[in-house]
Amino acid sequence: EAEVAQSPRYKITEKSQAVAFWCDPISGHATLYWYRQILGQGPELLVQFQDESVVDDSQLPKDRFSAERLKGVDSTLKIQPAELGDSAMYLCASSLSGIAEAFFGQGTRLTVV
Amino acid sequence: GQQVMQIPQYQHVQEGEDFTTYCNSSTTLSNIQWYKQRPGGHPVFLIQLVKSGEVKKQKRLTFQFGEAKKNSSLHITATQTTDVGTYFCGSVTTDSWGKLQFGAGTQVVVTP
Numbered sequence: 001e002a003e004v005a006q007s008p009r010y011k012i013t014e015k016s017q018a019v020a021f022w023c024d025p026i027s028g029h030a031t032l033y034w035y036r037q038i039l040g041q042g043p044e045l046l047v048q049f050q051d052e053s054v055v056d057d058s059q060l061p062k063d064r065f066s067a068e069r070l071k072g073v074d075s076t077l078k079i080q081p082a083e084l085g086d087s088a089m090y091l092c093a094s095s096l097s098g099i100a101e102a103f104f105g106q107g108t109r110l111t112v113v
Numbered sequence: 114g115q116q117v118m119q120i121p122q123y124q125h126v127q128e129g130e131d132f133t134t135y136c137n138s139s140t141t142l143s144n145i146q147w148y149k150q151r152p153g154g155h156p157v158f159l160i161q162l163v164k165s166g167e168v169k170k171q172k173r174l175t176f177q178f179g180e181a182k183k184n185s186s187l188h189i190t191a192t193q194t195t196d197v198g199t200y201f202c203g204s205v206t207t208d209s210w211g212k213l214q215f216g217a218g219t220q221v222v223v224t225p
Binding site: 050101 | 143144146155156157158161201203205210211213214215216217218220
């Protein structure tokens with residue numbers, strides 16, 4: 001069964017350092033989402049891509065976060081510089097379209113020390 | 114921010130009992146999706162509701178979409194220990210790209 005791949009699974013970084021996460025969606029899925037999930041809370045949408053275009057990044061802290069999906073396939077989410085409050089699970093999800101079911105990757109657990 | 118409110122936030126259930134969790138939106142939704150996240154896991158899709166008043170069943174789970182397409186419910190009968198986890202509703206907006214946003218979830222703990 002096709003899966004959304006994310007790496008790394010775990011990342012520990014010092015505050016003020018740069019960190020990047022990678023996501024490879026299910027083949028053929030045009031929509032890709034990045035979510036941040038703090039323990040005990042629901043996933044918070046950071047950015048949504050339709051193919052290579054950003055269609056929503058209203059909740060993305062643009063002073064330190066950036067996301068790209070250059071060829072409309074895999075995607076990278078970057079944080080620079082990382083802050084203590086960025087410690088969370090970063091989840092990538094993909095779907096055939098924005099109204100179809102989303103498939104999540106296993107996430108990247110980020111700890112900023 | 115999150116578009117939908119979920120209640121209750123926590124649900125302790127005795128094995129064999131029924132319970133219901135609710136999802137409410139202030140705006141009309143294109144569709145509503147339900148996901149389950151096991152402890153330490155990632156959200157897994159359960160069901161999607163699209164039509165006003167729609168009801169769908171999956172074994173012991175019954176999902177309902179309100180007539181105004183602003184609320185939804187998940188009812189679980191005869192709860193089992195395998196039902197442990199957090200249940201999220203995901204709201205899909207009516208704009209062009211269908212932004213998928215989640216409520217805070219209902220964390221379910223089952224007592225044997």
